[in-house]
Amino acid sequence: MPRNVSTHAAGIVLSESPLIQTLPVQKGSEDKLLTQFEKDTVENLGLLKIDLLGLRNLTLLSQALYYAKPYLPDHFDISTIPLDDPQTLALFAKGDTDGVFQFESAGIKNVLRRLQPTTFELVAAVNALYRPGPMQNINHFVARRHGKEPASLPDASLKTILAPTFGIIVYQEQVMRVAETYAGFTLGEADILRSAMSKKNVQKMSEMHDKFIQGAIAKGHEHQQADKIFNYIDEFANYGFNRSHAVAYSKMAYQLAYLKVNYPIAFFVALLNANLGNQDKVRLYVTAAKLRHIEVKAPDVNQSERFWTINQESLQMGLNNIRGVRTDFVTAVLAERQENGAFHSIQSFIRRIPEKLRKQEVLEQLAYAGALDHFGYNRAEILRALPDLIDAANFGDLILNETKIAQVEELALTERLNKEKEVIGVNLSGHPLDDYGTFISEHQLTQIADIKEADQKIGVLGLIDGVRTIRTKKGDLMAFVNISDTSGSLSVTVFPNLYQKVQDILKVGQIILISGKTETTRQVSLIAQQLNLAPKPTVSKTSSRTWFLQFDAQHDNDDNKRRVSDVLKKHHGPIPVVVHWQNTGKSSQLEQKYWLSDETGIIRDLAPLLGADNIIFRR
Numbered sequence: 001m002p003r004n005v006s007t008h009a010a011g012i013v014l015s016e017s018p019l020i021q022t023l024p025v026q027k028g029s030e031d032k033l034l035t036q037f038e039k040d041t042v043e044n045l046g047l048l049k050i051d052l053l054g055l056r057n058l059t060l061l062s063q064a065l066y067y068a069k070p071y072l073p074d075h076f077d078i079s080t081i082p083l084d085d086p087q088t089l090a091l092f093a094k095g096d097t098d099g100v101f102q103f104e105s106a107g108i109k110n111v112l113r114r115l116q117p118t119t120f121e122l123v124a125a126v127n128a129l130y131r132p133g134p135m136q137n138i139n140h141f142v143a144r145r146h147g148k149e150p151a152s153l154p155d156a157s158l159k160t161i162l163a164p165t166f167g168i169i170v171y172q173e174q175v176m177r178v179a180e181t182y183a184g185f186t187l188g189e190a191d192i193l194r195s196a197m198s199k200k201n202v203q204k205m206s207e208m209h210d211k212f213i214q215g216a217i218a219k220g221h222e223h224q225q226a227d228k229i230f231n232y233i234d235e236f237a238n239y240g241f242n243r244s245h246a247v248a249y250s251k252m253a254y255q256l257a258y259l260k261v262n263y264p265i266a267f268f269v270a271l272l273n274a275n276l277g278n279q280d281k282v283r284l285y286v287t288a289a290k291l292r293h294i295e296v297k298a299p300d301v302n303q304s305e306r307f308w309t310i311n312q313e314s315l316q317m318g319l320n321n322i323r324g325v326r327t328d329f330v331t332a333v334l335a336e337r338q339e340n341g342a343f344h345s346i347q348s349f350i351r352r353i354p355e356k357l358r359k360q361e362v363l364e365q366l367a368y369a370g371a372l373d374h375f376g377y378n379r380a381e382i383l384r385a386l387p388d389l390i391d392a393a394n395f396g397d398l399i400l401n402e403t404k405i406a407q408v409e410e411l412a413l414t415e416r417l418n419k420e421k422e423v424i425g426v427n428l429s430g431h432p433l434d435d436y437g438t439f440i441s442e443h444q445l446t447q448i449a450d451i452k453e454a455d456q457k458i459g460v461l462g463l464i465d466g467v468r469t470i471r472t473k474k475g476d477l478m479a480f481v482n483i484s485d486t487s488g489s490l491s492v493t494v495f496p497n498l499y500q501k502v503q504d505i506l507k508v509g510q511i512i513l514i515s516g517k518t519e520t521t522r523q524v525s526l527i528a529q530q531l532n533l534a535p536k537p538t539v540s541k542t543s544s545r546t547w548f549l550q551f552d553a554q555h556d557n558d559d560n561k562r563r564v565s566d567v568l569k570k571h572h573g574p575i576p577v578v579v580h581w582q583n584t585g586k587s588s589q590l591e592q593k594y595w596l597s598d599e600t601g602i603i604r605d606l607a608p609l610l611g612a613d614n615i616i617f618r619r
């Protein structure tokens with residue numbers, strides 16, 4: 001007798017007559033009707049038990065199609081896309097399957113890279129093989145696929161059944177077809193054989209063995225060969241996967257992969273919204289989007305909606321992504337902006353939000369997230385001014401508009417990025433390694449995204465995101481260190497001998513220089529041979545920093561040019577200025593006498609003359 005009652009997550013029992021005529025039932029949670037017998041007894045009574053699964057990836061697929069609609073051809077139907085699309089199959093072959101249902105784990109991505117599938121059938125086979133039992137056949141399957149191991153067949157009559165999977169029984173349906181073709185089983189008998197083998201029902205298998213031999217002899221096969229083939233299918237059947245299940249899952253995965261490769265911005269906005277609150281996933285998918293040259297924008301009180309959106313062919317993070325910012329605050333900001341237009345200044349923003357929502361701690365989170373950057377002040381200036389601005393807003397517009405914001409030096413890069421990552425889970429305005437560009441180039445270090453193969457000796461510069469220590473069988477401590485650079489993330493293995501020397505510097509937030517050898521046991525990783533703290537970057541104040549100004553049709557006139565020239569002279573400095581003329585499409589770098597400093601007041605002075613959207617300071 002069962003000691004307790006539990007409910008199957010997706011099991012449904014079907015009967016042609018009322019269930020109570022066949023078995024006892026009871027009420028479960030939420031008054032759901034449950035059978036009092038467990039699944040095997042239910043099936044033995046002749047009832048049909050099916051598992052009806054609900055998949056959130058169907059919602060992801062639906063959302064991706066919604067966002068892709070402006071880019072899709074008329075009458076597009078995802079169910080009719082070609083299953084031989086070269087770009088989609090190439091994505092699987094590269095293991096570029098982050099966000100693709102059933103194909104996200106490091107292990108299965110490694111199998112894809114080894115197998116190099118060129119057909120949908122091979123994609124489905126990987127899905128079927130990458131499971132606890134069938135995994136033991138992966139190496140043979142890959143070797144046979146590339147001709148490194150003979151794809152032997154137990155009998156020539158089985159070629160059409162087993163040739164597509166290189167002589168390996170991958171699917172349960174193949175067991176049934178072998179029994180049907182070789183031993184004359186009906187499909188009903190073949191299904192009983194499949195079930196007996198997969199469940200290791202010894203008594204039933206013995207019965208089916210005798211029937212198999214008799215059927216094979218009746219079809220002209222020898223007893224010894226028939227016995228050999230029965231043992232052959234028994235060997236694989238225990239690990240066979242349901243083909244219809246594998247194909248259905250793989251079809252959904254293929255559809256997601258098709259959207260990812262052909263409509264990437266729609267795919268990623270749907271994927272990011274499906275993973276709200278999971279900062280590890282958000283970081284992973286943001287990095288993947290950037291590698292596709294998709295711009296990812298920080299939250300912005302004038303541009304962001306509640307969730308991730310597509311904004312001028314860029315991914316725009318939503319205000320709901322900011323930690324510590326309540327839903328009612330976001331609702332109020334969006335409603336005010338919808339009703340009365342954009343916020344033209346920090347003073348305007350604070351004045352227009354309801355007084356009960358003017359909380360310093362909430363506005364600080366917005367500042368750290370970069371949601372107030374476009375007002376023309378650096379984050380340190382906004383953070384310092386917030387108490388005065390909030391107090392002034394409570395006294396009315398006159399005092400608020402007269403409240404000055406003092407110029408102060410921006411937060412140190414590391415502090416700014418750490419706070420940004422803390423509140424939105426990812427760095428969008430920069431990376432702690434941004435100042436190391438020259439160092440990486442001079443020392444010929446490898447970007448993480450460029451690490452593809454095993455047995456490469458490389459050097460990598462990375463920020464420590466996490467450290468996990470374990471003890472070996474001998475009791476020695478070693479570590480697995482997760483690092484990232486501006487292109488991606490990587491796991492680094494630090495064995496005991498090296499760990500003893502460097503354990504004091506393995507702290508989250510440290511920037512380290514590692515040399516070692518790559519491996520791809522399950523995913524690309526690095527075995528550290530040397531590990532040191534990175535030196536402090538030596539950054540030229542002008543290196544890579546540039547002001548970009550655009551004269552569009554609205555602002556391109558002689559009077560405006562003169563006034564812009566006056567601003568450039570007023571804020572003269574060492575940073576180059578590049579001007580783009582929209583009417584001619586030409587760009588040019590100005591003479592050094594018109595170069596600018598990095599003063600925060602520059603944007604305030606130029607915005608009325610050019611429009612805020614036409615001014616970019618690339619740090």
